[in-house]
Amino acid sequence: MNTVKGRIAARCAALVMSVAIVALPIATLAQTKISYHSNKYSTQDDVKLGRQAAAQAEQQFPLLRDSQVSSYVESIGQRLVAAIPAEFQHPEFRYYFRVINARDINAFALPGGPMYVNRGMIQSARTEGEMAGVMAHEISHVALRHGTAQATKAQKYSLGAGIAGILGTILAGPTVGQAAQVPFVVSFLRYSREYETEADLLGARIMANAGYDPRDLANMFQTIERQGGGGGGGWFSDHPSPSNRYARINQEAQYLRVNNYPRDNREFLAVNQRLRGYPQAPTMAEIQRSGQRYPNQGDEYPTGDRADYPSAPRGRVENPSSRYRSYTVSNVLRVSVPENWRELSDQGSSVWFAPAGAYGSTNGQVVYTHGVNFGVAQTNNSNLQQATNEFINSLQQGSGSLRARGGYQRTYIDGRSALTISLSNTNEATGRPEIVNVITTQLRNGQLLYMITVSPDNDYYNYQGVFQNILRSLQLND
Numbered sequence: 011m012n013t014v015k016g017r018i019a020a021r022c023a024a025l026v027m028s029v030a031i032v033a034l035p036i037a038t039l040a041q042t043k044i045s046y047h048s049n050k051y052s053t054q055d056d057v058k059l060g061r062q063a064a065a066q067a068e069q070q071f072p073l074l075r076d077s078q079v080s081s082y083v084e085s086i087g088q089r090l091v092a093a094i095p096a097e098f099q100h101p102e103f104r105y106y107f108r109v110i111n112a113r114d115i116n117a118f119a120l121p122g123g124p125m126y127v128n129r130g131m132i133q134s135a136r137t138e139g140e141m142a143g144v145m146a147h148e149i150s151h152v153a154l155r156h157g158t159a160q161a162t163k164a165q166k167y168s169l170g171a172g173i174a175g176i177l178g179t180i181l182a183g184p185t186v187g188q189a190a191q192v193p194f195v196v197s198f199l200r201y202s203r204e205y206e207t208e209a210d211l212l213g214a215r216i217m218a219n220a221g222y223d224p225r226d227l228a229n230m231f232q233t234i235e236r237q238g239g240g241g242g243g244g245w246f247s248d249h250p251s252p253s254n255r256y257a258r259i260n261q262e263a264q265y266l267r268v269n270n271y272p273r274d275n276r277e278f279l280a281v282n283q284r285l286r287g288y289p290q291a292p293t294m295a296e297i298q299r300s301g302q303r304y305p306n307q308g309d310e311y312p313t314g315d316r317a318d319y320p321s322a323p324r325g326r327v328e329n330p331s332s333r334y335r336s337y338t339v340s341n342v343l344r345v346s347v348p349e350n351w352r353e354l355s356d357q358g359s360s361v362w363f364a365p366a367g368a369y370g371s372t373n374g375q376v377v378y379t380h381g382v383n384f385g386v387a388q389t390n391n392s393n394l395q396q397a398t399n400e401f402i403n404s405l406q407q408g409s410g411s412l413r414a415r416g417g418y419q420r421t422y423i424d425g426r427s428a429l430t431i432s433l434s435n436t437n438e439a440t441g442r443p444e445i446v447n448v449i450t451t452q453l454r455n456g457q458l459l460y461m462i463t464v465s466p467d468n469d470y471y472n473y474q475g476v477f478q479n480i481l482r483s484l485q486l487n488d
């Protein structure tokens with residue numbers, strides 16, 4: 011008896027094996043090849059940035075506090091994460107899934123893993139597979155590191171573009187027009203069509219691995235479309251051209267083998283019923299217009315310093331306070347800046363201090379109109395002036411309008427010999443002429459420490475003294 015059963019089982023296994031051996035290479039060949047884009051950031055940077063952006067997102071949008079809904083969405087998310095193909099897995103990434111109590115059909119994921127699904131998205135999906143499709147697509151953007159790949163491409167102007175600069179890329183507001191009404195915007199990265207296609211294709215693969223029909227991702231496009239695109243903004247507007255994508259996903263789906271996984275919609279329907287019991291959620295735009303903040307959310311993910319970038323410098327800049335506050339920057343230096351300036355940094359290579367209204371994100375980059383920036387540049391040049399020249403050249407490569415107004419002058423930083431040079435520039439956000447001063451000295455390890463000051467031409471007179479005070483306060487601890 012046992013042997014007969016065993017023989018049948020073995021024969022079945024052999025049959026499955028032969029099918030797999032025949033079928034797999036064809037399937038693998040027909041699947042579209044996906045690879046990483048060039049990326050100058052480390053996967054650790056993805057994690058760090060995602061955490062900062064998540065902290066900001068969670069202050070701006072109310073999370074739905076319902077443990078049944080949360081644990082359901084989390085379990086679907088983790089099932090999808092486990093199905094990411096090995097070549098796109100990053101053990102340091104930490105995927106987690108939260109529900110925003112907003113009506114729009116939307117979802118977004120941040121580098122390194124934090125992901126947010128709107129209540130409206132769950133409620134508009136017809137099946138668990140459709141909801142999972144959107145999540146698999148978003149997970150794919152994370153796994154393919156599209157956020158930092160895009161920042162690598164976009165970051166041309168690097169006055170202090172460290173990690174702090176790229177955070178602005180990730181948190182960049184959608185459009186200037188909208189930004190006027192909605193000063194604090196965590197927007198959803200707009201990717202190129204190429205990136206979207208890749209996220210669709212990898213998303214379809216993840217779906218199949220996780221036991222979902224990959225066509226459910228395509229179906230979700232139709233579902234959203236039927237519901238009028240989910241309002242003005244939302245996932246649909248960030249993910250245009252649904253008919254192409256529908257066809258493309260379905261085409262890819264032919265080559266994917268769906269892993270056997272018992273699927274049913276019971277839990278999905280129960281969760282939806284629960285959601286219908288809540289009062290109607292506001293839209294994300296309504297939430298942002300209300301200006302309400304949610305400071306105690308997400309505190310289980312400590313993030314260190316939080317940068318807060320509105321989506322364009324707003325122009326009205328407070329006068330520098332006459333009281334100063336001192337900061338330690340990366341254990342390299344100590345500096346005093348006006349008390350009403352904020353530190354905008356993470357622990358990356360560059361730190362800004364600037365007043366409210368003097369910084370914001372424009373064209374995917376953080377732009378400052380007033381403030382000081384400290385950073386350390388790598389150099390192999392032991393001659394301070396030559397090293398500074400290299401550094402200025404790198405700044406000029408990013409900003410075509412940056413021009414020296416005169417030559418170098420000698421100065422001191424904490425008693426150490428330093429150089430200063432004044433440059434003129436056109437501010438990328440305001441288009442106004444500005445004065446950029448660069449002061450450099452060499453650290454004991456040979457690296458170049460720089461301080462950059464920025465202020466509009468017509469404000470320079472008011473800020474000159476402040477910049478002098480800041481320079482005089484500098485203490486080096488290298």
Ligand SMILES: [Zn+2]
Nearest residue numbers: 151206209249
């Ligand atoms: Zn996308």
